[in-house]
Amino acid sequence: MPSVRVITHGDLDGWVSGVLIRDFFTVKHSDIQFKIEYVGYRNVDHAVDVALSKSPDWLFITDISPVENHMLDKLNDRAQTEHVVLIDHHKTVKEKLMPFSWAVFNDAFSASLIVHAHFIEQGHYFLPELTHLAKLADVWDMWRLEDPLRNEAVSLNRLYHFLGYQYMDRIFPARGAISSDVLMKVLEQDENRFIERWIKNLKREEIQVDTQGRGYFFIISDQYISTLANEICNEFDIDYVMVYIPSQDILSLRSVGDRCDVSEIAKKYGGGGHKNAAGIQLGRRLFSEYNVCFHP
Numbered sequence: 373m374p375s376v377r378v379i380t381h382g383d384l385d386g387w388v389s390g391v392l393i394r395d396f397f398t399v400k401h402s403d404i405q406f407k408i409e410y411v412g413y414r415n416v417d418h419a420v421d422v423a424l425s426k427s428p429d430w431l432f433i434t435d436i437s438p439v440e441n442h443m444l445d446k447l448n449d450r451a452q453t454e455h456v457v458l459i460d461h462h463k464t465v466k467e468k469l470m471p472f473s474w475a476v477f478n479d480a481f482s483a484s485l486i487v488h489a490h491f492i493e494q495g496h497y498f499l500p501e502l503t504h505l506a507k508l509a510d511v512w513d514m515w516r517l518e519d520p521l522r523n524e525a526v527s528l529n530r531l532y533h534f535l536g537y538q539y540m541d542r543i544f545p546a547r548g549a550i551s552s553d554v555l556m557k558v559l560e561q562d563e564n565r566f567i568e569r570w571i572k573n574l575k576r577e578e579i580q581v582d583t584q585g586r587g588y589f590f591i592i593s594d595q596y597i598s599t600l601a602n603e604i605c606n607e608f609d610i611d612y613v614m615v616y617i618p619s620q621d622i623l624s625l626r627s628v629g630d631r632c633d634v635s636e637i638a639k640k641y642g643g644g645g646h647k648n649a650a651g652i653q654l655g656r657r658l659f660s661e662y663n664v665c666f667h668p
């Protein structure tokens with residue numbers, strides 16, 4: 373029985389990437405050992421180590437890359453004898469992944485759409501529902517504001533964060549839950565109220581200025597990070613928002629449009645991401661200690 377292990381990012385894009393990989397293997401093999409793990413930047417290396425020790429026939433890593441360079445060397449060694457596939461789109465890892473033929477990189481699309489294309493190339497047929505799901509994850513994750521699927525993508529992301537991946541795995545592809553108007557309405561109201569409260573309470577005097585003269589807000593929140601930061605950027609004349617996310621111990625940086633490439637700030641402090649969404653894992657460094665040495 374072939375064994376497949378998947379290590380993927382714990383956000384919507386990572387979850388959908390996993391759904392597509394599972395679909396490919398379960399259609400292809402009637403009997404398969406499939407294990408999927410959802411990770412963040414602080415535990416991805418450990419997860420890769422554990423997965424390698426189990427010697428799966430296939431190892432997929434999607435929407436996230438190992439943090440330490442020696443982990444890439446370990447994967448490269450394994451790729452000589454087993455199937456190793458890494459798919460990422462966070463532009464800060466582009467150069468790191470370049471030397472490896474088993475790594476697929478493309479920063480124009482979400483990981484889910486790259487995974488989708490990867491299997492289509494191998495002759496796989498995805499049900500229209502799954503193709504649609506991959507597109508929604510792309511519209512959300514790549515922050516495609518003008519896309520006609522934008523509202524549906526926002527709803528799906530809300531639902532994903534409300535229910536969590538275990539439950540989403542159980543109900544999908546029972547699409548009924550995704551189109552449950554009552555549930556969506558409640559979630560939307562909750563998010564809107566949360567964001568309105570934030571906007572109302574933020575004061576212009578609290579805008580910080582970094583060493584490059586860029587204005588930013590520093591806030592602490594565990595919820596609705598993307599939409600909250602986006603609304604704040606639109607509401608105030610600032611270049612970016614810095615959000616500390618306590619549950620993940622991450623400093624998240626968000627901007628809108630071309631005003632500020634936050635991935636460059638994140639990179640300077642050992643983090644990574646995209647032009648409009650990047651993050652820094654604080655790890656064992658205490659936030660107060662970090663704040664002192666952090667001058668973006």
Ligand SMILES: [Mn+2]
Pocket residue numbers: 385386435461482483513
């Ligand atoms: Mn992604």
